[in-house]
Amino acid sequence: MTRREYPLEADVAIVGSGPTSAAYARILSELVPAARIAMFEAGPSISNPPGAHVKNIADPAERAAAQRASEGPGAGAPTVSSPGQVKAGTRQARPGTFLLAEGFAAPGEDGLPVAAMSSNVGGMGAHWTGACPRPGGSERIDFLPDLEELLDEAERLLGVTTQAFEQAPLPRRVRELLAARVDAGRESSLRVQPMPLAVHRRPEGELVWSGADVVMGEPTRANANFTLLDNSLVLRVLTDGASASGVEVRDQETGTLHQVAARFVVVGADALRTPQLLWASGIRPAALGRYLNDQAQVVFASRLRGVDAQLASRSSGAGLSEQSGVSWVPYTDDEPFHGQIMQLDASPVPLADDDPVVPGSIVGLGLFCAKDLSEEDRVEFDDRVADSYGLPAMRIHYRLSAADHQVIERAKEQIVRLGQAVGDPLDDRPFVLPPGSSLHYQGTTRMGQVDDGTSVCSPDSQVWQVPRLYVAGNGVIPTSTACNPTLTSVALAVRGARRIAEELENSLLMSESDNRMCK
Template structure:
């Protein structure tokens, strides 16, 4: 008997537990209910149900503990929520994430000083803002004819709605002021509108933010053939005869190394660690790690004009306050940035005690810029230097081009204009966050229509030349996007999971036909 807590073999092994990995588990549970599925996550379970958003933890102390447990090798470091203002040039991660120790920038390059990751069941979906806008214009993947259907399915899995904040007292005011400044000349789909959010309300009125638990749903949690293994580091994808054959996993609790055979392997980590695992496995297509895509982020703050106190209750439990809602200014090809406008939980500047600030009246404006994609922007891997998990250390090479700087300057001007449209700016100049701050890294396992050496996987997310190996996550997105990428990456996961489910169903049908034929032959012989 084996003392391993892992199965000897499964139909599908899934690496990671974020929203895209969870989408594979959900679609397979729905469309291939006979398949055995094992999901492996390097970090611990920090919420109940597993994968839930930490904002849903009502007790502040328990929420903080969950965030700290998600910070992997960076646990204990100061975060942007730590006491004291963050100074210019200071590297701090957001709660629930951790920064690279080194290798994040090289001489003559911009690098990504605050590139961050999470290690916990649910991945970054336990800590995200839950914004789920659809891509538009050149953000869209033009070789996927079914993209809109896939995005609709991603809406379903994530529980996306545009009505969560419709009762917020200042949301209409923010919308109308922005619309007056933005909507002229725009097609209806690109005008100012409520941000699509993966959030819903309970019967008691409290917001519930979607995490991987919502993506998995009851059908996955109730699937007797699905198992989730936390604190399990997948060190290699096993390949046999050129085809994916399983995974090598380290039990982080015991240090034991185990092999789990699988007919299909899905690597659904983030855009830094998914290519890292492929590299460590000896799977190294030419485009692996390349076309690394961050979104330069500009932020600004304004105090709403002509608002009165008492129009909404201020939240003090650490969750997002609700007076101003979340408003979306969509990307367009002419204005290549995406806007997210939401109230700040606290003022970004010191305010005098007698300053008559109306709760919810200070709004933060953020513009995310589309990147000028370059093949040389990449994450590389140092086989001679292990990271804190014993994997080849990450090395980021990243530059902003002249075009990037031009778009960034336009975004600076635009965010000041929008800030003046909604109220009185709290500062004269917007602030550009350091590279990596968006947490929206993409492109490193990019999808392509053809295997031309500039992509890692097919339109079904299957790695070129390695049948049975699929990649998932934001790294699969091949376009320069400005909008939040999660909805798109979940949509792509739906397509890949559908491919696996179809092949499993076909194999089961063939096996059944062969069994029936064999039975008929035996009866004929008798």
């Protein structure tokens, strides 16, 4: 599926290889298998199949090498397994990601000091936690009448399940304890429940994480018209008049430049690099890079009481421990945060040497907070300074508003209540992670119902003013969300891919008809 021979032309050129780019490739492979699809990824392929989750690699040395290979210009820098381990005044990324070298905070602003990216086939989908909750309340995009069906399709592509830990004893206990504190007065759909997860079982029965490889699936891998080119950095989207007409790409292994003509271009890098590429291409709508949305994250930890060590055994080197689990406290407009409650196989804080941890008995609580959206929260690009890839350098402008601080304080109070309900807190107070820790950046190529200057793309993800150019990824989400965004962004990618497929199908039918007439 990966190769080094660059095509001269394609029907669809896809920039990036994360879950949303993979969704475009999958839907197009299913609906228009005759379409020629070329996917370009700036980083290397680090797994087999391409796009698989690195935590499914059993050998620790191989897993670490795959993570280092994903860190682009940050490779070799110290990393931390959790942003909660970042010491005051330090900036460290998680394994498999890298931070902005500069420009992460303007003077007098909060900035996003630990805003992180990854460069590898599969994108951040090779490193994520697989959480796929549906948006609720004001998180939802109210001008998409087909949103529920799109979310259904996104769940199919990601392989989402709520049954992964159905037989494990401890997750059920956690949810019962949380429900006693949370569920009163909530609609049934908003009560404590298992977190929908993108996980799957290998043929031998092991439960493992899903990545972009699952989204691509066999329909993409078996598609002879699909080509994945890794170590291929797209430098510009090409335009012919007003429409997208292809991409200019640099082979990172040889340094050679290639121009690939395309009838459609999809840019699905991430919420920072997608607007960067549009800017570098001279495509600069007023809303580009604006409404940047990180989710402030509050964390806490508790220990379940009365856990029998006989219930648990430690997990293997790869995949997931089936003793543990992930529970979900859904977002509501009255309580504008989303709870991701994860059981851990080790304590996040030091315990006594003679105090062994039963896997799954330590409960890590995290609340993601919805942001007070502002067009002034943005990523700008400096044409005078090049980043490590040779593209215009990023400059982050980001502030937490008074409303944001109020929500964070409410989340801190709530997470302590949840921690006390679950068991014995391991610390005296919750910790607010540094801005950028969520990795859930959104809004920078946001979708809109109409072209009024406050959005970058249409409800089909097509860039206003530039026909045949589509954007993908979390940056397309226009609402303030607290829930993990991947399911929503894949759903939006499905809508865009269907639009391209419809146009391609009509075009291919017309071409066949013309050929028959010529004969």
